[in-house]
Amino acid sequence: MAGRSRRHGDQLVKDIRDQAQSPEEFEARLRAIGAARYHDRHPFHARLHGGDCTPDEVRAWVINRWMYQSRIPMKDAAFMSRVTDPDLRRAWRKRIEDHDGGPTEGGGIRRWLALARAVGLDPDYVASGVGIMPATRFAVDAYVRFVRDMPLLDAVAASLTELFAPRIHAQRIEGLLQHYDFADDSSLSYFKKRLTEAPEDVKFGLGYVLTHADTLEKQDAAAAALTFKTDVLWAQLDALWHGYVEGKIPPGAWKPGEGMAA
Amino acid sequence: MAGRSRRHGDQLVKDIRDQAQSPEEFEARLRAIGAARYHDRHPFHARLHGGDCTPDEVRAWVINRWMYQSRIPMKDAAFMSRVTDPDLRRAWRKRIEDHDGGPTEGGGIRRWLALARAVGLDPDYVASGVGIMPATRFAVDAYVRFVRDMPLLDAVAASLTELFAPRIHAQRIEGLLQHYDFADDSSLSYFKKRLTEAPEDVKFGLGYVLTHADTLEKQDAAAAALTFKTDVLWAQLDALWHGYVEGKIPPGAWKPGEGMAA
Numbered sequence: 001m002a003g004r005s006r007r008h009g010d011q012l013v014k015d016i017r018d019q020a021q022s023p024e025e026f027e028a029r030l031r032a033i034g035a036a037r038y039h040d041r042h043p044f045h046a047r048l049h050g051g052d053c054t055p056d057e058v059r060a061w062v063i064n065r066w067m068y069q070s071r072i073p074m075k076d077a078a079f080m081s082r083v084t085d086p087d088l089r090r091a092w093r094k095r096i097e098d099h100d101g102g103p104t105e106g107g108g109i110r111r112w113l114a115l116a117r118a119v120g121l122d123p124d125y126v127a128s129g130v131g132i133m134p135a136t137r138f139a140v141d142a143y144v145r146f147v148r149d150m151p152l153l154d155a156v157a158a159s160l161t162e163l164f165a166p167r168i169h170a171q172r173i174e175g176l177l178q179h180y181d182f183a184d185d186s187s188l189s190y191f192k193k194r195l196t197e198a199p200e201d202v203k204f205g206l207g208y209v210l211t212h213a214d215t216l217e218k219q220d221a222a223a224a225a226l227t228f229k230t231d232v233l234w235a236q237l238d239a240l241w242h243g244y245v246e247g248k249i250p251p252g253a254w255k256p257g258e259g260m261a262a
Numbered sequence: 263m264a265g266r267s268r269r270h271g272d273q274l275v276k277d278i279r280d281q282a283q284s285p286e287e288f289e290a291r292l293r294a295i296g297a298a299r300y301h302d303r304h305p306f307h308a309r310l311h312g313g314d315c316t317p318d319e320v321r322a323w324v325i326n327r328w329m330y331q332s333r334i335p336m337k338d339a340a341f342m343s344r345v346t347d348p349d350l351r352r353a354w355r356k357r358i359e360d361h362d363g364g365p366t367e368g369g370g371i372r373r374w375l376a377l378a379r380a381v382g383l384d385p386d387y388v389a390s391g392v393g394i395m396p397a398t399r400f401a402v403d404a405y406v407r408f409v410r411d412m413p414l415l416d417a418v419a420a421s422l423t424e425l426f427a428p429r430i431h432a433q434r435i436e437g438l439l440q441h442y443d444f445a446d447d448s449s450l451s452y453f454k455k456r457l458t459e460a461p462e463d464v465k466f467g468l469g470y471v472l473t474h475a476d477t478l479e480k481q482d483a484a485a486a487a488l489t490f491k492t493d494v495l496w497a498q499l500d501a502l503w504h505g506y507v508e509g510k511i512p513p514g515a516w517k518p519g520e521g522m523a524a
Contacts, residue, residue: 074351077339077340077342077345080358081337081339081342081410082336083339086332086335089336089339089358090362093358093359093362101352103349109348
């Protein structure tokens with residue numbers, strides 16, 4: 001009986017595995033989510049990269065995007081706090097190092113503050129987070145909580161928006177350099193650095209997701225996680241557009257003129 | 263009225279601050295907790311350092327202490343996941359690097375597995391965590407949850423058992439070298455390394471706690487956190503003594519002969 005039962009179980013596992021998409025199909029499904037929903041399709045980015053943003057719209061973007069930048073290392077630490085495999089922690093730690101940098105130099109968040117300075121803002125004001133829109137906070141906090149609470153596979157899948165990031169960063173560097181006086185190698189160093197950092201991260205993350213999502217149920221969950229993450233990014237730009245392009249700034253959010261460099 | 267009210271508020275804050283212990287008194291209070299409750303006072307350590315442990319008792323200690331070692335980087339990541347101050351994250355990250363090491367070399371947990379090998383165990387068995395006593399798991403998990411959920415000050419205060427660690431590590435190195443054949447520079451490298459790493463960490467942590475515990479209420483909370491942490495360490499040795507010195511091994515825990523190196 002035990003033998004028959006095990007054979008029955010093996011058959012069930014095989015049936016479940018057989019329902020899964022092939023790695024190629026599944027990767028194509030993930031990439032289609034990016035093609036349809038990644039925030040390079042948001043009108044704010046067309047406006048920004050096309051040179052149509054006012055200086056204050058650029059500043060509002062820099063201030064609010066700080067919320068996302070500043071939470072990325074916390075998100076990655078939340079992930080690592082749940083990882084029992086030392087090798088996975090060791091591989092993931094690079095992301096925190098990339099964003100936080102060393103005790104006194106380097107790191108994505110310092111490069112973001114250099115951009116803040118270049119657009120005329122006081123970096124200390126931006127770093128304080130005081131002027132961030134509540135909708136931005138909610139979206140980014142939702143992402144950090146997602147990574148802290150959901151299965152590791154879903155958390156890694158959510159990070160796969162990085163698959164689509166190099167394209168937007170390349171467009172951004174080109175568009176900003178062409179259209180805005182503040183743009184130069186120094187102020188845009190954040191994006192230039194991400195051009196090399198992100199592909200390395202995403203190669204690891206994509207390999208992890210393709211390997212670990214070995215049933216259709218897990219593939220559905222991973223696809224949902226990536227969709228969720230595109231929502232997190234999109235919602236930030238919707239809030240930005242409503243507040244600063246349409247001029248409906250919510251209570252407590254940055255007002256033009258505040259937080260400028262001395 | 264606003265002026266009077268503010269003066270009243272300032273006076274209240276001053277009254278609350280005045281109730282706090284001085285930094286010197288408070289540090290002495292923290293050190294007294296270690297003197298009374300740190301696990302260097304546990305009879306298991308006297309037995310271990312005095313050369314009275316059987317080889318299997320040493321192995322049981324190595325297997326169970328792995329639970330603690332392996333969760334330290336997760337605990338530190340849980341802490342970092344809640345820290346919004348980039349400088350504090352940058353300072354704290356060293357702890358994860360110290361324990362996890364690089365992709366292929368170094369790190370406290372690899373040094374712990376070298377000790378496992380030296381006492382005749384299969385490092386893969388130890389790393390799998392299969393033989394760990396449930397009571398050990400509960401104690402260590404309680405610590406990780408504490409750091410994830412409690413105020414940052416309490417989390418840092420809990421780490422201050424490191425104040426008392428160099429003494430026990432020095433005793434341990436001396437005692438093990440004197441009494442056990444497996445002990446040499448290589449097998450004891452974990453403890454030798456901690457002799458230099460821990461004082462650096464604790465200097466930072468103690469400074470943080472003395473600075474941030476600026477009311478009696480916070481000092482009480484920090485003292486309670488450190489007391490809790492001494493409980494976490496003590497409970498592991500009580501379980502070890504009951505299981506392996508008194509020979510009452512609970513279901514599922516390592517049995518002598520299992521998990522030996524080939």
